[in-house]
Amino acid sequence: MENIVSKLSTEQYEKNFQELHPPLTYGSALAESSRCLYCYDSPCMKACPTHIDISEFIKKISTDNLLGSAKTILKSNWVALTCAKACPVAVLCEGACVLNEKGDKPIEIGRLQRYVIDNYFEQGMPALFDVKPSNGKSVAIIGSGPSGLACGAELALLGYNVTIFEQSDVPGGLNTWGIAPYKMRKQDALKEVELVKSFGVSVKTGTGIGKNITFNELYKNYDAVFLGIGLGESNALSVKGEELSGVISALDFIEQVKTEDWSSVPVGKKVAIIGAGNTSIDAATEAKRLGAEQVIVLYRRSSQDMSAYNFEFDLAKKDGIIFHFLTAPKNIIGKNSVEGIECIRMEPGQPDSKGKRSVLPVPGTEFTIPVDMVIKAIGQEAQNDFISSVPGVKFVNGKIEINVENYQTGNPKVFAGGDCINGGKEVVNAAYDGKMAAHGIDKFLCN
Amino acid sequence: MVDLSINCGGIKSPNPFWLASAPPTNSAYQICKAFELGWGGTVWKTLSEPIMNVASRLGGFDYSGQKLAGLNNIELTTDRTIEINLKEIYETKKLWPDRAIIVSLMVESKRETWHDIVKKAIDTGADGLELNYGCPHGMSERGMGAAVGQVPEYCKMITEWVTEVSTIPVLVKLTPNVTNIQMPARAAQAAKAQGVSLINTINSIVGIDLDTLRVVPNVSGKGGHGGFAGPAVKPIALHMVSQVATDPEFNLAISGIGGISTWKDALEFILLGATSVQVCTAVMHHGFRIVQDMIDGLTNWMQSKGFSNLDQVRGKSLTGLDSFGNLNLLYKAVARIDQSKCIHCNLCYIACEDGAHQCIDITPEDGHNKTVIREKDCVGCNLCAIVCPVPGCISMVRLDDGSEEKTWNNLIQDFKSEGRELSWENLAEFQKQHGIEIH
Numbered sequence: 004m005e006n007i008v009s010k011l012s013t014e015q016y017e018k019n020f021q022e023l024h025p026p027l028t029y030g031s032a033l034a035e036s037s038r039c040l041y042c043y044d045s046p047c048m049k050a051c052p053t054h055i056d057i058s059e060f061i062k063k064i065s066t067d068n069l070l071g072s073a074k075t076i077l078k079s080n081w082v083a084l085t086c087a088k089a090c091p092v093a094v095l096c097e098g099a100c101v102l103n104e105k106g107d108k109p110i111e112i113g114r115l116q117r118y119v120i121d122n123y124f125e126q127g128m129p130a131l132f133d134v135k136p137s138n139g140k141s142v143a144i145i146g147s148g149p150s151g152l153a154c155g156a157e158l159a160l161l162g163y164n165v166t167i168f169e170q171s172d173v174p175g176g177l178n179t180w181g182i183a184p185y186k187m188r189k190q191d192a193l194k195e196v197e198l199v200k201s202f203g204v205s206v207k208t209g210t211g212i213g214k215n216i217t218f219n220e221l222y223k224n225y226d227a228v229f230l231g232i233g234l235g236e237s238n239a240l241s242v243k244g245e246e247l248s249g250v251i252s253a254l255d256f257i258e259q260v261k262t263e264d265w266s267s268v269p270v271g272k273k274v275a276i277i278g279a280g281n282t283s284i285d286a287a288t289e290a291k292r293l294g295a296e297q298v299i300v301l302y303r304r305s306s307q308d309m310s311a312y313n314f315e316f317d318l319a320k321k322d323g324i325i326f327h328f329l330t331a332p333k334n335i336i337g338k339n340s341v342e343g344i345e346c347i348r349m350e351p352g353q354p355d356s357k358g359k360r361s362v363l364p365v366p367g368t369e370f371t372i373p374v375d376m377v378i379k380a381i382g383q384e385a386q387n388d389f390i391s392s393v394p395g396v397k398f399v400n401g402k403i404e405i406n407v408e409n410y411q412t413g414n415p416k417v418f419a420g421g422d423c424i425n426g427g428k429e430v431v432n433a434a435y436d437g438k439m440a441a442h443g444i445d446k447f448l449c450n
Numbered sequence: 451m452v453d454l455s456i457n458c459g460g461i462k463s464p465n466p467f468w469l470a471s472a473p474p475t476n477s478a479y480q481i482c483k484a485f486e487l488g489w490g491g492t493v494w495k496t497l498s499e500p501i502m503n504v505a506s507r508l509g510g511f512d513y514s515g516q517k518l519a520g521l522n523n524i525e526l527t528t529d530r531t532i533e534i535n536l537k538e539i540y541e542t543k544k545l546w547p548d549r550a551i552i553v554s555l556m557v558e559s560k561r562e563t564w565h566d567i568v569k570k571a572i573d574t575g576a577d578g579l580e581l582n583y584g585c586p587h588g589m590s591e592r593g594m595g596a597a598v599g600q601v602p603e604y605c606k607m608i609t610e611w612v613t614e615v616s617t618i619p620v621l622v623k624l625t626p627n628v629t630n631i632q633m634p635a636r637a638a639q640a641a642k643a644q645g646v647s648l649i650n651t652i653n654s655i656v657g658i659d660l661d662t663l664r665v666v667p668n669v670s671g672k673g674g675h676g677g678f679a680g681p682a683v684k685p686i687a688l689h690m691v692s693q694v695a696t697d698p699e700f701n702l703a704i705s706g707i708g709g710i711s712t713w714k715d716a717l718e719f720i721l722l723g724a725t726s727v728q729v730c731t732a733v734m735h736h737g738f739r740i741v742q743d744m745i746d747g748l749t750n751w752m753q754s755k756g757f758s759n760l761d762q763v764r765g766k767s768l769t770g771l772d773s774f775g776n777l778n779l780l781y782k783a784v785a786r787i788d789q790s791k792c793i794h795c796n797l798c799y800i801a802c803e804d805g806a807h808q809c810i811d812i813t814p815e816d817g818h819n820k821t822v823i824r825e826k827d828c829v830g831c832n833l834c835a836i837v838c839p840v841p842g843c844i845s846m847v848r849l850d851d852g853s854e855e856k857t858w859n860n861l862i863q864d865f866k867s868e869g870r871e872l873s874w875e876n877l878a879e880f881q882k883q884h885g886i887e888i889h
Contacts (some may be wrong), residue, residue: 040839043800046818065515104793105840352834 004249005340006272006375008294016265019292020184023318024114025090026273032118036064039110042101047112050099053080053435055097061115071127073123074131076116081156081438082149082195084124085178086431087117088187091281091312095431117414124194134202135162143168143225145212148176149430150421151231152199153437154444159202161445167204170211176233177422178430180258183285185292189261218393222416230393230403230412230419234383234427240277242333245379247344253278253286253380260289271375273297275344277332279309283380284316287324290378298324299372303349303362305333323334333369335377343373383427393417402426409443410436418444452752453759454745456490458725459645460619461578463550465490466760467744470707470728471554471580471623473525474738478538482545485739488745491550493647493728496582497535497567498556498589499526506673509589509656509666511682520682521731522656524667524674526588527556532570539574550726551575552621554676555612556582556594559604564611578618580601581609581643583634584625584650586677599625599650602637609641619644621705622689627653631690632697645703647728648695649687680731685711688722692771711740713747721767756808775859778883782850783830785823791843794818798834798844806833807889812869825849827889856884 011019039061047057056075058063063072076083092098092113100109123129129273142158144151147169155165159337173179178192200206212218221228237252239245249271259268269294276283279302291298300319302309305328309316319326327346334345352361373425385401395414397404403412403419422428451491454465468491469475469484476495484492503526511520528535543551552572557563571579582589583599590596598604605622622638625632626649635646653675658667680808687708694700706724711718711732719727732740758761787798799821802810809827812819823834835844856864861880862872870876881888 034515040795040797042794043796044812045796046794099793101793218783 004269004271004376005342008270008272008296009061011294013266014283016293017384020265023185024117026121027111027114027118032064032115035111035115036061038102039065040101046099046101047096047110050080051096052429052431053086053438054115054389055079057094057112060119061110061112064115064119068118069122070126070129070131072119076119077123077131077198080434081153081199081430081437082178082192082430082434083116084120084191084195085149085182085187086434087113087120088191089178089182090431091314093314095310124198125175128198128201130201132158132160132202137164138162140164140169140226141166141224142227142229142444142448143221144229144231145221146176146231146421147196147206147208147231147423148231148233148433149178150433150437150440151176151229152178152195152433154229154418154420154441155204155206155230155437156199157438157441158444159199159204161441163445163448165204165404166225167199167206168210168212169206169208169217172215174206174208176231180261180280181254182261182430183257184260184263184291185288189263212330212389213392214316218389226416226448227438228417229440229444230390230396230417230423231421231433232389234387235386235389235398236302236384237379238382238384240335240379240381242332242334242339244341247335247337247341249341249375250335250377251335252381253282253378254383256286256378257282257289266294268293270295271341273372273374273406274299274376275332275372275374276378278299278302278378278380279304279306279311279326279328279381280380280382281311283378284311284319284324286378286380287319288322290376291322291324295376297320300324300326301330301332301344301346302326302328304360304379305329305351308359331362332363332377336371341375341377342370344377345369345371385423385426390423400426404429406443408439409446411447412444415447418447451758452749452776454490454748454752454759456725457549458619458705459578459621460642461491461550461552461644461726463490463726464548465745465748466553466716466724466726467741468492468550468726468728469733469738470730471495471552471582472730472734473523474730476528477528478542478739481542481551484733484741485542485546485549487738488741489549489738490697491552491577491726493552493554493580494535494539494576496527496556496585497532497571498582498594499558499592501526501529503529503589504669506667506669509676511656511678511680513682518680518731518735520654520656520678520680522654522667522676522678523651523736524587524669524676527585532567536570536574539571539576543575543577550577552578552580554580554582554623556585556589559593559598559608561611564608565615568612568615568711572618575619577857578621578644579612579616580621580623580647581612582623582650583608584623586627586651586653587675596625596627596650599623600628600633602633605634606637606641609638609643613642615799621645621647623650623705623707624648624694625650626686626690626708631693632700635694635697635700635702638820639700639702643702645705645725647705647707648694649683649690649708651679652683652686654678658693670839679709681709681711682835683714684715684718687720688718691719691724692722692768695765695768696771711735713744713751716744716749717751717763720764720765722771723765723768725760725764750810774856777861778855778857779861780850780854780856783846783848784825785830785832785834785844786847787821787823787834788843788845789820791840792821793840793843794821795839796821797837797839801837806831810834826887854884 060075141164144167175192336343349362397413421433471493507525509522513519706719707728798819838844
C-alpha cells in the first residue's frame with residue numbers, strides 16, 4: 004500500500020480508542036440502579052435475547068448485593084461482559100425500558116451490567132454456581148466464540164466433559180477479535196473464557212478442524228458435537244483490482260486493530276469502505292482513529308436501506324466519516340497498490356417482495372475517487388466447505404438448518420448455534436443459542 | 451399582596467420560617483448569615499450546664515440512593531460558655547431587630563438556676579424563650595431535657611419557674627418520646643407558657659455498620675441512641691401537631707418542627723395549626739439558602755389560592771380531621787388506569803396482587819402487558835395509584851353519588867337502637883344492603 008499514514012503517539016492512540024461508555028462509579032451505579040422502577044415482568048427482560056432478569060440484577064446493585072447481581076446475570080448469559088459492552092442496547096433492553104414511554108432517559112442497563120460483571124472479575128470470580136458431578140458423557144464444541152462458550156459453560160455445569168476446539172491461538176472468537184476497541188478490549192473477552200474454563204471446560208486453542216484434528220475423530224470420540232463456527236471468508240467484491248495491495252477485508256482489518264499494537268496496523272491516508280453495515284462502521288471509525296485523513300463509506304443502496312444501527316451511523320458521522328449512498332464500486336484502480344476506486348451512481352428500482360428496493364446502475368455516471376486503501380465490508384460467506392463435509396447437516400440459504408426446539412441439525416448428534424445458524428447476528432443471540440443448544444444436547448444424551 | 455408575617459405566642463417575625471435550636475444556630479456568625487438570606491427567626495442553640503461533645507455525632511439514614519431521608523444526632527447543647535452566647539445574642543438582636551431571636555434553655559432542675567438563666571437571656575433583648583424538655587440523649591441522663599418533658603408534672607413545675615420571672619413569651623419544646631403528647635402540652639399551658647414547639651427528636655438507632663457490626667455513629671467502638679430528625683419523621687410530627695391543635699383543652703400557639711425541608715412541608719404544619727415552623731436537618735444538608743425557595747414557594751401558593759395572610763391558612767385542614775368512627779363507610783372509590791399514560795411497568799399489578807386485594811387483571815396486548823382494574827373487586831385502597839410512577843395515570847374515582855352516609859359510629863348506634871348485636875352476620879347484612887362485597 005502507498006501513502007500509509009504516519010504513526011501517532013501512544014497517548015494519541017489511547018485517546019482515540021478510549022472507551023465510548025466508561026465504567027460507572029459506585030455512586031453513579033447506586034444512583035442509576037435506584038432510578039430503576041423494578042418493573043414486574045419487565046419489558047427490558049423480554050427484549051433481551053437471553054432474558055436476563057434485568058430489574059432483579061439492578062435491584063441487587065442498589066442493595067450492595069453485587070455477587071447476587073452477578074449470579075442473576077450470568078445464569079442467563081455466560082458472556083455478559085461482552086454483551087454489556089457490545090450489545091446494541093438502544094434497540095434491545097434499553098430501548099424497551101418503560102422510562103422511554105414516560106419521557107425519561109432509559110436506565111443505563113448495559114453500563115450497570117458491566118459494573119456488576121467488572122466487579123465479579125475484580126473479586127477473582129468467586130464461585131457462584133455448582134458444577135454437577137460428571138455424568139461420564141463428553142461433548143466437543145467447535146469454536147470458542149460466544150455460542151461455543153455459552154454451550155460449554157452450560158454443559159459443564161450439567162456434568163458433561165466439555166472440550167472446545169479453537170483454531171486460533173487466542174480464544175474468544177469474535178468477542179476477542181471482532182469488537183471495536185473503543186467498545187471493548189481483548190482482555191475482557193479472555194476473562195469470560197477463563198470463567199467458562201473454571202467450570203472444567205477444556206479449551207484447545209490452535210486446533211483447527213481438518214488441520215490438527217479431523218471432524219470424524221471428534222464425531223467418533225464424543226457423544227455430541229456443537230458447531231459454533233461462525234461465518235467464513237468475507238464476501239468478494241468481484242471487481243477488477245481486488246487483488247491490489249491496499250485491499251483488505253473488514254474482518255481482517257478489525258482483527259489487526261484488536262492486536263492493540265496500533266502503530267503496526269497499516270492504514271492508507273484515504274480509505275474507502277464498501278458496504279454500510281455495523282462491521283463497515285467499525286472499520287470506518289477504526290481507520291479514522293488510526294489516523295486516516297479521509298474515510299468514505301460507499302453503499303450501493305440508499306441510507307434507509309443500510310443495516311447499520313442509527314447509533315452506529317451517528318458515531319461514524321461524529322468521526323467525520325463521509326457517506327456516499329447509491330454508489331457502487333466498479334473497479335479498483337492502481338498498478339501494484341490501490342490508487343483510486345471507480346464508482347457508478349445507482350438509482351432505486353422496484354421494491355422486492357420484502358419491500359427492499361433493488362438498485363440499478365445509471366449509465367454514464369462513472370467517477371473516480373482517489374483512495375489508498377479499500378476495505379471490503381459486504382458480509383461474510385458461510386463456512387460452506389466445512390459444513391458440507393459434515394454428514395446429515397442441512398444447509399439452507401447459507402445457514403445451517405436446526406430444529407428451533409433443541410438446536411439439533413439434520414445429524415442428530417450434531418448441534419449448532421450462533422452466526423452459522425442465523426447468518427450473522429449479535430453476540431447476545433449467539434450466547435442464547437449456545438445455552439439453549441446445551442439443553443438440547445442434554446435432553447438428547449439423557450434420553 | 452401576600453403577607454407572610456406571623457405572631458407566634460407574642461413572638462413576631464416577618465415570615466414563619468425559623469431555624470430550630472441545633473447545630474445551625476450555634477453562633478452569631480451562622481445566624482447572621484441565615485438572616486441575610488431571609489430566615490424569619492431563630493431559636494439559638496440551647497444554653498445549658500457545662501458539657502462536652504464527642505467526635506462522630508451524626509448518623510445519616512439514606513433511602514434508595516437518596517441521602518438523608520433522616521438524620522440521627524448525639525450532639526448536646528452548646529459547648530461554648532454562657533457568656534459568649536449571651537454576648538452574641540445581644541449583638542445579633544441589635545443587628546436584626548425585625549427578626550425573632552428565641553433563646554433555648556435547659557439547666558438543672560433548681561428554681562434559682564432557672565431564674566438566673568432566664569433573667570440573663572431576657573437581658574440580651576431576645577424576643578422569647580424556648581424551654582428544651584426534649585433532648586433525648588446525654589442531657590436526659592443528667593435529669594434534664596426529655597427527663598423533664600416526659601413527666602407532665604416536672605414540665606409544669608419548671609415552666610412555672612420560668613414564667614414567674616419572664617417578661618418575654620415562653621415556648622415549651624415537647625419531646626415526642628411520650629405516649630400522649632397532649633399531656634405535656636397541657637402542662638405547659640397550665641404553667642402559663644405562651645406556646646409549644648414540637649416535635650423534638652425521636653429516640654433512635656440510625657443503623658449498624660455491617661462491616662464493624664457497631665452502631666452508627668461510632669465513637670471509638672461505642673455508640674448509643676440518639677435523636678432522629680429529617681424528612682422521615684414528618685408524618686409523625688404532623689400527627690403530634692394535630693393532636694395538640696385539636697385538643698379542646700389546649701389553646702396556645704404552636705411552633706411546628708419535624709422533617710420540614712420545603713415550603714410544602716411547612717404549609718402542611720401550618721394547615722394543621724402551626725404558626726411558625728422550625729427547620730434543622732434540611733439546612734444541615736443544603737445550607738441556609740433553602741429559605742429562599744420556602745419564602746417564594748409559600749408566597750406563590752398563597753397567591754394562587756387567593757390567601758393574603760397566614761391567619762387565613764392556619765389550621766384550615768383541621769376541619770377535615772376526624773376519628774375513624776366518623777368516616778363514611780358508604781364512600782365508594784375505585785382505581786382507574788388511563789391506558790394512554792400507562793408505561794407498562796406492571797408495578798400496580800404486582801402491588802395489588804401481592805400486597806392488596808388481587809383486583810388488577812394483566813393480559814398481553816400489543817407486545818406488552820395491559821393492566822385493567824376489576825372494579826367490582828376494587829376496595830379503593832389507593833395502593834396502585836401510590837406505586838404508579840406516572841403522574842395522573844391511575845386515579846381514584848368516586849362511584850357513589852354522595853347522597854348516603856353511614857359511619858361506623860352511626861352503624862353501631864343503629865344496631866343498638868334496633869336491639870341487634872355487632873356480629874359478622876349483621877355486618878354482612880348491612881354490606882349486602884349497600885352492595886358491598888367482601889372477598
